[in-house]
Amino acid sequence: GDSVTQMEGPVTLSEEAFLTINCTYTATGYPSLFWYVQYPGEGLQLLLKATKADDKGSNKGFEATYRKETTSFHLEKGSVQVSDSAVYFCALSAGYSTLTFGKGTMLLVSP
Amino acid sequence: GAVVSQHPSRVICKSGTSVKIECRSLDFQATTMFWYRQFPKQSLMLMATSNEGSKATYEQGVEKDKFLINHASLTLSTLTVTSAHPEDSSFYICSATPGQFSNQPQHFGDGTRLSIL
Numbered sequence: 001g002d003s004v005t006q007m008e009g010p011v012t013l014s015e016e017a018f019l020t021i022n023c024t025y026t027a028t029g030y031p032s033l034f035w036y037v038q039y040p041g042e043g044l045q046l047l048l049k050a051t052k053a054d055d056k057g058s059n060k061g062f063e064a065t066y067r068k069e070t071t072s073f074h075l076e077k078g079s080v081q082v083s084d085s086a087v088y089f090c091a092l093s094a095g096y097s098t099l100t101f102g103k104g105t106m107l108l109v110s111p
Numbered sequence: 112g113a114v115v116s117q118h119p120s121r122v123i124c125k126s127g128t129s130v131k132i133e134c135r136s137l138d139f140q141a142t143t144m145f146w147y148r149q150f151p152k153q154s155l156m157l158m159a160t161s162n163e164g165s166k167a168t169y170e171q172g173v174e175k176d177k178f179l180i181n182h183a184s185l186t187l188s189t190l191t192v193t194s195a196h197p198e199d200s201s202f203y204i205c206s207a208t209p210g211q212f213s214n215q216p217q218h219f220g221d222g223t224r225l226s227i228l
Contacts, residue, residue, distance in 0.1 A: 034216055043117065043204050043219040044155070089154065098145070099206075099217055103154045 002027040006090050006102035013080055013109050021075040021105045023064075023090035031094035033057075033066055033073040038087045038104070047075075047088070085109045114138055115207050117220025125228055126197060132190045132223045134205030140185035141207035145217060146178070149202040161188045195227045 007022040025031065032051045036044040048057030053068035062077045073090060090102040114137040122130050134144055143162055147155040159180050161167040167180040177199075179191040188207075192199055202224055206217035 036219070041222075041224075043115075043221040044206070046216045046218065049216055098157070098160065101154045106152075 002031070002092060002094055002100045004090050004092055004100055004102035006088075006105050008103075009087075009106040011105060011107045013107070015082055015109055015111055016079045017109075019075070019077040019080045019084075019107065021088055021090075021107070023073045023075065023102060025071050025073065025090075025092050027071075027092055027094045027100075029094050030068075031092040033064070034091045034093070034099070035062070035064055035073070035075050036089040036091060036101075038089065040086075044089065080107070080109045082109045082111055115141075115205065115218045115220045117205050117223055119223060120221060121224045121226075123226045123228065124195065127194055128227075130192045130195055130225060132192075132203055132205070132225075134188045134190070134207065134220055136186045136207040136209075136218070139207075139209045141188070141209060142185070143208050144182055144188040145206045145208075146180060146188075146190050147204045147206070149204060149222075155204060158190075192225065195225070197227045200225055200227045 003026045005024050034049045035047040037047045038044050048059040050057040050066035056065045064073050064075045087104045087106045089104045091099045093099050116135045118133045146158045149155050158173045159167045159169045161180050161182040163182050163185050169175050182188040202222050204222040206219045208217045
């Protein structure tokens, strides 16, 4: 079945550091890929998405590129802020709109 | 952007009480709504998929009689936790999507923290 694997956290960074959160997936067909962010005590917010190979999703300085050859969708940001501290979920959707989530990666950014 | 409202945000009640959680899509018609459960420091576990006007599809291991789902309109789905017990305490999150295709993202509510004493 479909699955998503994310790097385990927490990822601890200083403000303005470069961020990479790895995400790889297994799916039949051509899934759509998503990154969601969850701030403490809140639901999930869509951060970015990509629906086909080589698409790059971007939002709020975050980027991720759909790499079919490596089945990856790594999340990157050039300079993190304290306000980026949250849990980040990689997810895929294949066929219909049901999402398969990774386990989430907590990001902690210190001043 | 698309907005999903979930209410209440927090519930504290005694064991044996039934609790209803509402999920509304405010600016789009939600063909499909989803209900998730999230344990501390864990990912979301899909409980059920709810399609307007039809019975919900429950994931394996989720008790249908325990977690009643009603999707009466294109903008409202409800989850009722019947005769709740302490082990039902969790963070419940709904999401909604305007379509049935994989490229349309789900939009999430802010979740409901359920605490059963």
